[in-house]
Every structure is written in structure tokens, then in C-alpha cells.
Amino acid sequence: MLSPARRLLLSRSVPFRPFSISAIRCSTDNPIPANDPNPKPAHSPVSSTNELATSSEGSFDKVLQESVAEGEKMRVMQAPNRKSIWSRSQQPREKAMVGPRFEQTIMEDQPRPYAAIDLIHKQPVRWTKAKRVSCDGGGGPLGHPRIFINVDKPQVCACTYCGLPFAQEHHREFLESQPYTPYPLAPQGDPAEVPESQSNTGRPLEQR
């Protein structure tokens, strides 16, 4: 049986732990280890708490709810219509959208613009009987300087500014016999299609 004074002394005693650097643990969401040959995958900020429906006070008048699988899919997809990056200067979203900034956010509400590199390949070929076409991308502030495109060759010729495809009627039969063309040869009824009158005015240079 310990005396009350001895018991008090024992309860107050703390095990001696010498201070050491290795005891300090820095934990961040996106640690960048120096020269680690087997880097750990970044921690996904998609939270399972978003599976619980909560009332929305935000800009969208609906219940805030998102499953982990859906959120993770939207976090990793580079664009709604593109899985991965299309330029070496881009940071993959799975690497960019990490850290406390994206903790417990609804991924559907994050900006996810469509990838223009895929949208332009939904524009149908503009057929012409001439050897040469001009493109100004629609004119005005959204257009580009007028350029002239030679469509003499049996191929789909894209505008180097905006990517709109042009081809000559003379080569239509040949192009239609091809198993694959980079652009659809006829309108497909896709909502991404831009009307021809809107995408290329065909008017001479105007005041901008």
C-alpha cells in the first residue's frame, strides 16, 4: 500500500523523453519528398462526409451531396470531355487538386471547363468549291486575323488559328472513302457545333 504522498508523486511523474528532430512529424496533405524514388500518391481531398446531404446556402439551390466515387472521378478528370492533359505545360488535376483548399468541397461545383481541343474536332468540315478559303474565326473580338487556307490537297485543312476544318468539294468522295478523318465530314447534330455563319463571317476585314 502506497502512502498518499508517494501516490501523488508517482501520478505526477512523466516519463523522460529527450528532444530529438526525428520525433517531430510534419504531416501535410501534399508532402514533396526530396528525391524519393517511390513517392507516395497524393492524399485525395475527396471526403466521405459529402455523402451526407446538407442544405445548400450556395449559388446552387439544391442539396449538397456527392458520393466519394463521383467526386474522385470529377477531381481526376482533366475536363468533362477529356481524361488526361493535352499539353506538357498542364498540371494533371489529380496533382493540382490536392491539399486543404479542396477538403470537403463538392467537386461538381468546381470549375471544369470543357477541353477545346476535343470540342474543335466536333466541328463539321466546311465544304467549298474554291481552291482557297478564308477564315476569321467569326470576326469581332472573339475572332482572329483573317487568313487564307489552301484546300487544294485531298485532305481536311484546319485553320491554324481556330482549328475550323475546310475541304474542297472536289475531294469529297475521296475523303468519304477514308476510314477515319480528324473532323466529321457532315454535321452530326452535336450541341458543340458552331454555326458556319457564326464561326466565319467571310466578310472583308472590318473595323474591330
Ligand SMILES: [Zn+2]
Ligand atoms: Zn480560323
